[in-house]
Amino acid sequence: xxKVTQMPRYLIKRMGENVLLECGQDMSHETMYWYRQDPxxxxxxxxxxxxxxxxxxxDIPKGYRVSRKKREHxxxxxxxxxxxxxxxxxxxxxxxxxxxTLYFGAGTRLSVL
Amino acid sequence: GNSVTQMQGQVTLSEEEFLxxxxxxxxxxxxxxxxYVQYPGEGPQLLLKxxxxxxxxxxxxxxxTYDKGTTSFHLQKASVQESDSAVYYCVLGDQGGRALxxxxxxxxxxxx
Numbered sequence: 001x002x003k004v005t006q007m008p009r010y011l012i013k014r015m016g017e018n019v020l021l022e023c024g025q026d027m028s029h030e031t032m033y034w035y036r037q038d039p040x041x042x043x044x045x046x047x048x049x050x051x052x053x054x055x056x057x058x059d060i061p062k063g064y065r066v067s068r069k070k071r072e073h074x075x076x077x078x079x080x081x082x083x084x085x086x087x088x089x090x091x092x093x094x095x096x097x098x099x100x101t102l103y104f105g106a107g108t109r110l111s112v113l
Numbered sequence: 114g115n116s117v118t119q120m121q122g123q124v125t126l127s128e129e130e131f132l133x134x135x136x137x138x139x140x141x142x143x144x145x146x147x148x149y150v151q152y153p154g155e156g157p158q159l160l161l162k163x164x165x166x167x168x169x170x171x172x173x174x175x176x177x178t179y180d181k182g183t184t185s186f187h188l189q190k191a192s193v194q195e196s197d198s199a200v201y202y203c204v205l206g207d208q209g210g211r212a213l214x215x216x217x218x219x220x221x222x223x224x225x
Contacts, residue, residue, distance in 0.1 A: 004156070033212060040122070042202065042217040043157070058212070090156050102149075102213060104156030 002027050006091050006105035013112050019078035021108050023091030031094045032074040033102070034058075034066060036087040043090065049074055081112045115140045117205045119216040126223050132190040134219045136203030139184065146179050146186045147204040147213065157202060157215075160188075198223045 004025045013019050025032065034046040045058030047066040055066050063085060067075045074093075078085055088109050092102040117138045126132060138144065143165040149157040163170040163179050163186070170177045179186040186203060203216040 035215075040217060043215040045212050048212050092156070101159045101162075102157075104158065106154065106156050 002103060004091055004093055004103050004105040006089075006108050009106065009108060011108060011110045013081050013110065015083055015112055016080050017112075019081045019085075019110065019112075021076040021078075021089055021091075021110070023074045023076070023105055024072055025074075025091075025093040025103070026072065027093060027095070027103065028071060029093035029095050029103070030071070032068065033092040033094075034064070034074070034076045035090045035092065036060070037090060037107070038087050046076065046089075081110075083112050086110060086112045115205060115214055117203050117214055117216040119203050119219050121219045122217070124219055124221045126193055126221070128194055128223055128225055129192045130223075132188070132193045132197070132221065134188045134201055134203075134221070136186045136188075136216055137184055138186060138203070138205050140205060143181070145206040146177070147206060148175070148177055148188050149202040149204055149215070151200040151202065151218075153199070157200075160201070193221070193223045195223045195225050197221060 007022045030051045032049045035043040037043050044060050046064050047058050049055045049068045065077045088107045090107045092104045094102050119136050145164045147162050148160040150160045151157040161170040161172040175190045177188045200218045200220050202218045205214040
């Protein structure tokens, strides 16, 4: 079954706390992505990973870092979260060619108070 | 730079009405264009894909056509149902880019 799983689905943190969002996929896709979704802005690319330990900044990487130690797993880390990082975060994967289909997880709704 | 623009933020329809969503894009070369759909509580999923080879695509009753001359890409459906209520994203895939570029989305609300 082709699936991207995100954990947790909902998270509330206080400003300054560290946040770990996790994503897994069962399709052996090389490429994985983190996006954030905000009203009126659509989906903005935070980071892209082309394979294990091969990560590249997206359009809005400031305040975020990522880790990919296994092909099936991609983490997004917020060190000292800020209130403007309140958003819905989506992980996606694809088989490498940019023209191929992106498979998205169901998202993590993060609130930073 | 590469970009897509969706001017319609919200579209409200009754069942069986005609849906039309327009999108314009900016890029060099001959891109592949996509429409993704996001239902409430879910992540986006591919609705359909159109390449320069065919200029048209269809899926689940939706049709998309792209016009290289006007750099526009529209999505239409002849008769919508309440289950078509969702956010629709116009998406640009481009040889020179790193990843797909999403428009800001059009929220379609269909009432019974």
